[in-house]
Amino acid sequence: MLFLDFRSAFKFVTNLRNLGLNTSLCNWILDYLIVNVALKGVANQSSLYGDWKAHNAIDGNRESDFFKLPCTHTEWETNPWWRVDLLDVYRVTAVNITNRGDCCSETLNGAEIRIGNSLENNGINNPRCVVISNIPAGQTNTFQCNEMEGRYVVVLIPGQNKVLTLCELEVYGTPADSTTTTNSTTTSTPTAPSPSTPTLISNTLLPSTSTPPPPSTSVTFLRRKVMVVREKLCWSDALFYCRDHYWDLVSVRNETEQRELEKLVNDSNLITPLTSHLWLSLSRYIMGDTWYWMTGDRMNYNHWVNGVPPRKDFSNPCGAMTNGANGGNFLWVERLCDDHYNFLCYSGPEAGVNRVYFYSSRRP
Numbered sequence: 001m002l003f004l005d006f007r008s009a010f011k012f013v014t015n016l017r018n019l020g021l022n023t024s025l026c027n028w029i030l031d032y033l034i035v036n037v038a039l040k041g042v043a044n045q046s047s048l049y050g051d052w053k054a055h056n057a058i059d060g061n062r063e064s065d066f067f068k069l070p071c072t073h074t075e076w077e078t079n080p081w082w083r084v085d086l087l088d089v090y091r092v093t094a095v096n097i098t099n100r101g102d103c104c105s106e107t108l109n110g111a112e113i114r115i116g117n118s119l120e121n122n123g124i125n126n127p128r129c130v131v132i133s134n135i136p137a138g139q140t141n142t143f144q145c146n147e148m149e150g151r152y153v154v155v156l157i158p159g160q161n162k163v164l165t166l167c168e169l170e171v172y173g174t175p176a177d178s179t180t181t182t183n184s185t186t187t188s189t190p191t192a193p194s195p196s197t198p199t200l201i202s203n204t205l206l207p208s209t210s211t212p213p214p215p216s217t218s219v220t221f222l223r224r225k226v227m228v229v230r231e232k233l234c235w236s237d238a239l240f241y242c243r244d245h246y247w248d249l250v251s252v253r254n255e256t257e258q259r260e261l262e263k264l265v266n267d268s269n270l271i272t273p274l275t276s277h278l279w280l281s282l283s284r285y286i287m288g289d290t291w292y293w294m295t296g297d298r299m300n301y302n303h304w305v306n307g308v309p310p311r312k313d314f315s316n317p318c319g320a321m322t323n324g325a326n327g328g329n330f331l332w333v334e335r336l337c338d339d340h341y342n343f344l345c346y347s348g349p350e351a352g353v354n355r356v357y358f359y360s361s362r363r364p
Contacts, residue, residue: 039173041084047075055164064101064167066139071167080164081156083123090173091147097281098168101138111157115150123154134173225347228268235318238279241268247348249281251293269325279343294356305331
């Protein structure tokens, strides 16, 4: 079945889950249907400086070098604003903003993100999600908006003699009319993330109130402490576990880190054998062949089983490392996201790295 738009796919999957059909697959699909809905929107701004147009902020490019023309720019004026029309009403879970990297990053300090359905006063009168205190030069910060509903997302800098520049703005959410009725019971899906969900503002992790069990084995290399966690969880639950208690599922950036991980897993197997695979933070775009690290690290190193990343397979967009116990190989492979394995967490954060935002319908 081919869906021509995100809304149709979302409704179809929601109905399947409410009917109790193939629940694990439906949950997995909902995990990945939280997409950047700004990409198909229409952008405007209060004024135009040079060629730095409003649409530049929703072109999917996080380039932060202002002079490569990836950013927006207004004139110096009173209350400059930028707005995207999402062309439909969404429950907005998060907004990502990439700041200018070459200079002048402080001009975004004090900016407000507003979300709603009104164009009164150019959308400035809509409810406020957050006030941005600071985004370091060239970095992308995530701001949680707790499923605020709206068609318009507005960024405003209040005050006189102000200028507004955005290098990218991403809006993550789900259609607002995704409420379905089954057997006279109304259910809204997906559920909102739990208040205990880690919130990334720059590289600051809000700590979980619960205490994790001590890791069975850990090792420190290249300034990262990596832990083996013997809980057996699906990929998304493992990701949230690491983000709640440490920093993230582990990424592997070079041969040295790969060898250190192999030694760590071998040592852990001597205590009690681990599962046949261990989850990494590898993930693949659901409609493409591109793999990436949820940690935000670059994919500069390859240890895939066949030497190349697996091509698109609807069932397996999550990545793990094989347990090379008893002289076997430690290779990266794609696995069903609902498989339950041990996993590898690491502590952090690290400067200059921004994690990928993730929403899951599994989250209570």
